[in-house]
């Protein structure tokens with residue numbers, strides 16, 4: 001067994017690689033940008049799927065499946081939708097030794113695949129709302145350096161696509177879905193996120209508005225887009241002619257109304273964010289909600305002098321505790337391997353992120369108790385065998401809550417109000433995000449990115465590495481700071497001096 005030897009603060013990329021591979025969450029693959037999601041990692045994705053699927057089902061969304069191949073005619077249906085993305089599109093051009101009549105794109109997202117069928121299926125307003133989702137993989141041949149889970153050339157996601165008769169109904173759904181994304185992060189992954197709307201520059205160009213949940217990686221001080229829910233308006237329904245007759249009209253030839261659409265996506269990037277935030281120098285730290293093994297039971301206190309009778313007594317006690325916890329719905333396992341020391345086993349399961357360890361020794365048993373050890377903060381506590389199920393369940397809930405509240409405290413401490421431009425770059429350099437009064441003009445955003453990529457204030461970068469990465473707008477948070485509140489017409493944008501409209505969250509990002 002190899003534990004994690006890299007330090008999270010010392011060599012983050014190497015640490016991240018070691019945590020993922022030595023916890024057995026993921027393995028590398030010989031196609032650059034592609035990775036193998038191993039069972040421990042896949043279990044996390046399955047918990048996310050189960051939770052999110054139940055959530056969208058209760059919103060009336062039905063799952064479906066569309067082909068992964070898109071003809072060039074269909075993909076390039078609308079030039080401006082696709083133009084910026086063309087370099088990322090992967091194409092199939094041959095079958096065997098024969099060239100295909102026409103090359104087929106592998107779906108990078110499914111708007112152009114689905115919406116011709118929306119036009120075919122939606123005839124009357126009674127066919128609305130149409131609410132569908134698919135769980136699938138998509139391929140985007142990104143050229144920026146790949147990172148497991150965070151930026152991969154193929155990734156698993158869900159993409160929801162809905163059509164509504166009214167804008168209000170569509171907007172309500174956009175926010176309902178964003179709330180579900182927030183719950184996936186906070187309730188399952190114990191990751192706090194900031195909800196808001198994207199700037200004009202950062203939004204999905206094909207839509208009208210993009211709402212987002214933004215995460216934060218404290219080790220690098222960088223923000224990360226966690227999931228997006230778009231209000232598409234009538235852009236795509238005009239492009240694909242998705243119309244219904246106006247039910248209110250009394251004319252013979254009733255006017256056609258273009259439907260109001262939404263689309264929303266969440267991917268396996270969620271898993272990378274969770275690992276980066278909670279992992280430590282012993283390896284993976286899993287929130288109990290998504291841990292395949294929540295409790296590992298390990299015999300201890302036995303020595304070479306221990307009698308066979310003692311060994312059997314301890315082993316039986318472990319199996320009994322395991323059975324009781326399983327009966328109570330806790331995902332518990334015993335590690336009774338003969339040829340490994342307790343210490344070896346502790347490390348083995350720590351690198352794998354198991355949230356709670358129970359040590360079962362002769363002395364504990366004499367007292368009808370076991371020793372519990374938490375993975376998140378290493379706290380030890382003796383637990384009576386009497387009522388053990390309840391004690392363990394309460395402990396797991398406490399671990400889940402503590403992980404979220406710690407991560408939230410860190411996030412809160414790293415978001416700084418910046419009211420003067422001269423504080424902007426130094427705040428980024430201290431691994432923080434900034435909340436700034438902002439004019440929301442696209443050219444101002446470009447200037448901010450440029451002025452923050454060079455260390456333009458003359459203070460030399462700490463080391464002579466490449467100049468720091470520019471800051472981008474992450475979102476305009478729904479929760480706006482109230483002190484000091486933006487005074488329309490008075491408060492100025494800290495970069496360009498124009499009137500500020502709202503506070504914007506800016507930072508370096510993935």
Ligand SMILES: O=C1CCCN[C@@H]1CCCn1cnc2cc(F)c(F)cc2c1=O
Pocket residue numbers: 082085086088089108109110111140158159160204228230263264265266
């Ligand atoms: O972000 C979502 C949620 C799920 C459904 N799609 C939307 C917008 C996706 C935006 N996007 C994102 N990336 C893309 C990459 C491509 F190669 C390409 F051809 C198109 C796109 C592209 O449209």
Ligand SMILES: [Mg+2]
Pocket residue numbers: 140
């Ligand atoms: Mg992209």
